[in-house]
Amino acid sequence: MGVEVVVDGLSKSFGAQSIWRDVSLTLPPGEISVLLGPSGTGKSVFLKSLVGLLKPERGKVVINGVDICTCPERDLYEVRKLFGVLFQDGALFGSMNLFDNIAFPLREHTRKGESEIRRIVLEKMEMVGLIGAEDKLPGEISGGMRKRAGLARALVLDPEIILVDEPDSGLDPVRTVLLNQLIVDLNAQIDATILIVTHDINTARTVPDNIGMLYRRSLVMYGPREVLLTSAEPAVVQFLNGRPDGPIGMSEEKDTSPGELARLSEVAVPPMMPQLEVTPGMPERTAVRRRKERVLRQLRTLAPSAQQEILKTLTPEELALYGISAPATGSWPQQSEPATAPAWPQQAAPAPLPQDEVADVPQQVRPSPHPRDPEAPPWAGSAEPEPVESSRRRWFGRKRGEQ
Numbered sequence: 001m002g003v004e005v006v007v008d009g010l011s012k013s014f015g016a017q018s019i020w021r022d023v024s025l026t027l028p029p030g031e032i033s034v035l036l037g038p039s040g041t042g043k044s045v046f047l048k049s050l051v052g053l054l055k056p057e058r059g060k061v062v063i064n065g066v067d068i069c070t071c072p073e074r075d076l077y078e079v080r081k082l083f084g085v086l087f088q089d090g091a092l093f094g095s096m097n098l099f100d101n102i103a104f105p106l107r108e109h110t111r112k113g114e115s116e117i118r119r120i121v122l123e124k125m126e127m128v129g130l131i132g133a134e135d136k137l138p139g140e141i142s143g144g145m146r147k148r149a150g151l152a153r154a155l156v157l158d159p160e161i162i163l164v165d166e167p168d169s170g171l172d173p174v175r176t177v178l179l180n181q182l183i184v185d186l187n188a189q190i191d192a193t194i195l196i197v198t199h200d201i202n203t204a205r206t207v208p209d210n211i212g213m214l215y216r217r218s219l220v221m222y223g224p225r226e227v228l229l230t231s232a233e234p235a236v237v238q239f240l241n242g243r244p245d246g247p248i249g250m251s252e253e254k255d256t257s258p259g260e261l262a263r264l265s266e267v268a269v270p271p272m273m274p275q276l277e278v279t280p281g282m283p284e285r286t287a288v289r290r291r292k293e294r295v296l297r298q299l300r301t302l303a304p305s306a307q308q309e310i311l312k313t314l315t316p317e318e319l320a321l322y323g324i325s326a327p328a329t330g331s332w333p334q335q336s337e338p339a340t341a342p343a344w345p346q347q348a349a350p351a352p353l354p355q356d357e358v359a360d361v362p363q364q365v366r367p368s369p370h371p372r373d374p375e376a377p378p379w380a381g382s383a384e385p386e387p388v389e390s391s392r393r394r395w396f397g398r399k400r401g402e403q
């Protein structure tokens with residue numbers, strides 16, 4: 001399983017220009033997260049800070065117990081081996097064919113022999129659908145193929161954390177969806193922690209488990225996808241609807257007129273879209289189960305609209321297990337008699353099916369093998385949800401020093 005990345009109070013400037021301040025978030029292990037934000041808000045700078053290519057002046061990035069902002073170079077070198085990074089343009093060497101480009105990290109960072117390198121490179125090229133293009137130069141292939149080649153190169157060292165910078169830039173909508181599907185399938189296969197930086201709304205609405213948004217030098221929101229995708233926060237609504245009116249303008253410092261805000265408040269939050277599922281025949285995404293448990297534990301801290309959407313994803317069996325009797329009605333879930341934690345049926349992960357048998361594989365929703373403690377349901381302790389103000393503070397960030 002991928003590793004957790006904990007970002008705590010991170011601030012980055014270039015000279016007098018502050019890029020973002022006091023950013024705190026956790027990328028849960030093996031889950032897919034997306035970082036959204038208007039152009040120039042420092043999303044790429046954030047990715048580079050996560051991998052230690054840029055040094056923030058305050059805060060921590062803790063990976064496997066190592067704070068990469070302050071650790072010695074030697075430790076940073078070790079932690080970097082956990083990462084695979086797909087840069088916007090694939091960052092391929094123009095004079096090398098795809099095979100050599102993808103083999104490059106193996107030749108640079110390992111002592112593997114050429115036959116082993118060949119096996120690994122061809123395996124990764126197969127994963128991204130590039131078999132047959134080994135001898136092509138980057139200049140001879142399409143932008144989508146270059147992205148996939150960059151992804152294959154990011155995979156050769158078996159990363160536990162994959163950072164993807166704008167996978168959709170320069171791709172048509174169909175290629176974007178196909179690349180998104182590839183990322184979801186990859187996550188199912190290798191269970192790596194993935195962070196995607198994008199401003200593509202469709203990607204944000206269909207791919208991640210968690211979403212954050214950078215805006216005006218802050219992380220204005222971060223959490224389970226249902227939180228941002230149902231938020232009525234003006235900047236989020238404007239962004240998700242691609243509206244010209246609202247707080248986001250051509251320049252970052254734009255002021256919003258009361259008229260604009262009024263117009264925006266009439267804009268409906270677009271309905272949630274279902275998350276992309278893995279291609280039939282692939283292993284299941286084990287992160288889905290882990291995330292469900294994690295999110296249910298924090299359910300009552302989330303906005304009511306987010307709770308509704310989360311509850312809609314539960315099967316009747318899961319609703320019964322978690323003692324929820326009134327899902328998705330607009331009201332706080334009623335807790336029924338706590339279920340005595342049943343033993344989940346043990347199931348082996350389904351074996352990949354042959355290609356000619358993959359059609360119409362029924363979706364399996366597997367209950368968690370780690371059911372909650374029946375004595376402590378996620379919403380125990382109060383029949384009422386957390387006050388809106390404190391749940392807003394949780395999702396809209398807090399000032400430094402505030403608890």
Ligand SMILES: Nc1ncnc2c1ncn2[C@@H]1O[C@H](COP(=O)(O)OP(=O)(O)OP(=O)(O)O)[C@@H](O)[C@H]1O
Nearest residue numbers: 014019037038039040041042043044045046166199
């Ligand atoms: N090495 C650097 N030195 C100085 N300024 C930099 C450096 N790298 C980035 N910046 C500045 O940081 C700001 C944020 O840039 P960044 O590329 O991270 O934005 P972004 O959100 O990824 O934008 P986009 O969505 O357009 O790619 C920009 O103003 C940019 O000029």
